[in-house]
Amino acid sequence: MTLYGIGLGPGEPELVTVRGKRLLEEASVVYAPGELAERLARPYAAAIEELEFPMTEDETTLKAAWDEAAATVGPVARDEDVAFVTVGDPKVYSTFSHLERALDAYPEVDIRTIPGVSVVTAFATALDVEIDNSPLDVREAADGVPQHRPPQVLLLKVTDVRKTDAALHDAGYEVTYGRRLFMDDPTVTSDPDTVAESDYFTIAYAEQVGRGGES
Ligand SMILES: C[S@@+](CC[C@H](N)C(=O)[O-])C[C@H]1O[C@@H](n2cnc3c(N)ncnc32)[C@H](O)[C@@H]1O
Structure with a gap:
């Protein structure tokens, strides 16, 4: 199945794209890295789960956190369509690429990106x-x-x-x-x-x- 990396826009739920909104509504789980992303996605998501990431630049700590996120998201995305949301655009100064890399361990998960309005x-x-x-x-x-x-x-x-x-x-x-x-x-x-x-x-x-x- 598919993991959609969905851009939520810069800070207002109404600045989510039409496609992003539809896929948020259809996803069986929406994973949000942080309180703002969760708040922006909440009006559209049937089920939402916050993933916690440490506020650090330390590569080893970050890699461990992303591997842990992949271990949460990967097994669900194998069987269901899920979403991972980011503020702005998922490909612009974003954490989504870290998750994509960590999901190399789940080759059966298809990954697609839905652009968002970037700051x-x-x-x-x-x-x-x-x-x-x-x-x-x-x-x-x-x-x-x-x-x-x-x-x-x-x-x-x-x-x-x-x-x-x-x-x-x-x-x-x-x-x-x-x-x-x-x-x-x-x-x-x-x-x-x-x-x-x-x-x-x-x-x-x-x-x-x-x-x-x-x-
Ligand atoms: C890691 S970048 C993420 C950029 C995001 N992926 C995008 O496309 O807009 C985070 C930085 O973007 C800026 N930023 C993002 N949204 C913002 C907003 N609504 N107002 C002001 N700065 C914002 C801040 O400087 C923040 O530290």
């Missing part, structure tokens, strides 16, 4: 900015400000806003932060102090000062 595109609407034909660099904040200073930068996983803000301003950018976009309590601000407290669901969008304004 990588949805942020533009939430921040009311236009992504045009100048390059946009997308990366995790931990990777630092790109050396080649692209005109536009989107940083994900901004956990230390003040540090990120200082690095971006030093590199000649003006910055807007988006926190918990499309959720119940979204924040869009250029003031780093407003979002200084760490929150995993934070992005920074940066534009080079004077971009496109000179002839």
Whole structure:
């Protein structure tokens, strides 16, 4: 049978795709990695089970957690259609690929991905900015400000806003932060102090000062 990796969109149940919604309704079990994914999938899922993953970058601990998740999901997906949900898109900075790899141990399980609205595109609407034909660099904040200073930068996983803000301003950018976009309590601000407290669901969008304004 099939494991569907379904993207839930950036934070509102109504931003789940029509196909994603149908497959969530049809899945015998929906597995959710975390509270937000569970909340977004709940309106559509007949049965939902939260899988716990440690908040760590340690490869050995993570691999063990994914092997354990595969041992939970694999035997059920052998006989039934099930879903594993992710916030945003399952193929964009996502954990779904870890589960896919761990499910190599279950070759009889067919795996399909249903794309979702990613924060990588949805942020533009939430921040009311236009992504045009100048390059946009997308990366995790931990990777630092790109050396080649692209005109536009989107940083994900901004956990230390003040540090990120200082690095971006030093590199000649003006910055807007988006926190918990499309959720119940979204924040869009250029003031780093407003979002200084760490929150995993934070992005920074940066534009080079004077971009496109000179002839
Ligand atoms: C591991 S990435 C997952 C991206 C997701 N798969 C997607 O396609 O949108 C998680 C990071 O995306 C950003 N993010 C995701 N959803 C967000 C939202 N609704 N508001 C603000 N940031 C968000 C945060 O920076 C968070 O640390």
